[in-house]
Amino acid sequence: MKKILCLFLAAVFVLAGAGVAAGADEAPAAQGEFVPVIRFVASSDTHVKEDDDTNAKRIPMMMEIAYARAQADPSYTNLDALIVAGDLTDQGTKKCFDNFWEAVSGSLRDGTRFLGVAAKNHDGWNMSRRDVHEYYKSLTGNDPDFHVVINGFHFIGLSASDDDAQHYDSKQLSWLKEQFDAAIKEDPNKPVFFIHHEHNRDTVYGSSFFDGWGITNFKSILNNYPQVVDFSGHSHYPLNDPRSVWQGKYTAIGTGAIYYSEFTIDESRAYDPPDCAETATFWLVELDASNNMRLRGYDVNENKLLVEYMMKNPADPANRDFAQDKIKAKSSAPAFAPGTQIQTEPQFGGCKATVHKADSTDTMPVTLYRFYAKNSLGITLAKDWVLPDYYRAIEQDEIEYTFENLPAGEYTISVVAENAYGMQSPSVETKVTLEGETGIKAVLMVLTSFFKGIIDFVVHLF
Structure with a gap:
């Protein structure tokens, strides 16, 4: 037992702040010693459209990958939840929502719970947000704001406010704080997962003021809860960029996107490369009995692993290996092979x-x-x-x-x-x-x- 624990801790320290290469096989050190007690998909920005939609087809592709990875793990074969952190649809029409739910419900197997939020952005383009929430609930059976417990872990989600003029209203923020307090009272040593659409300002890649995809609505609340692991999308910035995982007073994780990738490069914000629409990525997230968290990011179209991280229990404020200054300190410049010529x-x-x-x-x-x-x-x-x-x-x-x-x-x-x-x-x-x-x-x-x-x-x- 001591040997297994030592091997696991060694793997944690080696992998903390580091990812595997694109297209690589599963990291051997992460297979045998890590035993999940919960597993879920964290995704966003599916942008399902009304007609002939490639994006809708990517949802079952994503779920097939996740189920296959789950079944390949003899220690724990369950896939417990699917998170979609907003922009479920591209135009926000009832037809878009119908197509989204058809793709999701047709992909879920017994034992997998759907946890989604509706965004202020694309999900509200063609209906008032109150109508969006009512239609969403009629399809999914879920409340647009939710607090559920799966295998002892708390998942709290916020959709955009019913008030079309606001991202999130004061009533929602008060409710959010109450839910955090209740979850942490139950077990202050366990991570609490928070799902919403927009990044929190100045956390993950794409969240800065210049990038334009971050908000400040939750800052004063989240800074008081080190147990929070925050999943957000909106920017479409790549999840395998090391800046897309952030730790400070809490933990924030950018979810990439099922539909297209975007970047900030120098003075160019919201840069979309020519092949941006060909990209689709998601996280497969697992935690063990000690609340250590494994993040694996996948390319949906290629069915390959993009990146893998092992994070020591993020609920413990002493565990902040993914603080950006620490990751930067561990990184080193690339190099051309000797003899490379232009x-x-x-x-x-x-x-x-x-x-x-x-x-x-x-x-x-x-x-x-x-x-x-x-x-x-x-x-x-x-x-x-x-x-x-x-x-x-x-x-x-x-x-x-x-x-x-x-x-x-x-x-x-x-x-x-x-x-x-x-x-x-x-x-x-x-x-x-x-x-x-x-x-x-x-x-x-x-x-x-x-x-x-x-x-x-x-x-x-x-």
């Missing part, structure tokens, strides 16, 4: 640059590549970033970018790889001679690039 294809006024992907030097993904073009005087005439597909369980071996509108001359093309915390690899460089504009047009192009760089710098400061 392949260039010159063309008039520019060139295509291709480089083999960099490697992570920890367990976190490479989240960005930055490309630069400097002229013979060392002046950067062009720069841009490329977002790799780290948010999907697919292999992307080559990273490419095409420079355009460069004047004729000799250039140094360079690339750096970057992690979620801005730590950069040593650069890979190559020289190339380009044909392009000369004379006054070339001078104007250089001046335009120079002043654009100054503007970008000033914007970044503010």
Whole structure:
């Protein structure tokens, strides 16, 4: 028994703040020693539409993955609940809700409880929120605000207020505090799960004021309850980004999305990559008898594991291994393999640059590549970033970018790889001679690039 406990604790310390690589098999250290006493799906932003809907089809796909993982665990085969943290529908019509519930109810097996909340956002587009709540309850049999207990764990959910002018009203906030007090009185050492749609401001990736997807309604309440584990969506920011799990006075977890992924990169907020609609992710959450929590994030379309975390009992305020400053301190810059070269294809006024992907030097993904073009005087005439597909369980071996509108001359093309915390690899460089504009047009192009760089710098400061 002592040996098993030591192995488990070792696994906890190794995995705390770290994730497995995209598409990897289940981590062996997390299989044998962790015995769940509860298991549930945590998802959001299903955005089910009225007609011919890919999103609705992803719900049974998600549940098949979750049930398969549950059945593969001989120590505990149950899947106890399905959480959907708002934006159940895309347009908020009765037809959308009908399609959503048809997909959910057709996917649930005996013993799995549905726990969903309706959001202020898409769920309220075509009906008053009071009508949304009434129709939701008529379909699901669930109250839009709920407090249920499953296997001794408390789940508390808040839908958007009946008042269309508010996210959440004062009556709801008072009720929420009462529910937290009751749950914690029963067992102050056990996590309490809170489900709502919008992130809490300045917690997980996507929740900052600049990102635009965070709210402050719950801050004064949550700061008093270290036992809370908060699940929220709304941003669609990727769940396998290390910034999507946060610990401070409580624990917050971003749920990704069943429909599309979004990002903030430098001054670009709400950036949607070209393949964003092809993404669908969810968490499979488990806790053991000591309240330690295992989080496994899956790519629905690829049926592969994206990331796995092991978290020591989050109800204990002494357990804060996922505080962002701690995760950042454990992370390290990516690195290109020795001998990596940039392949260039010159063309008039520019060139295509291709480089083999960099490697992570920890367990976190490479989240960005930055490309630069400097002229013979060392002046950067062009720069841009490329977002790799780290948010999907697919292999992307080559990273490419095409420079355009460069004047004729000799250039140094360079690339750096970057992690979620801005730590950069040593650069890979190559020289190339380009044909392009000369004379006054070339001078104007250089001046335009120079002043654009100054503007970008000033914007970044503010």
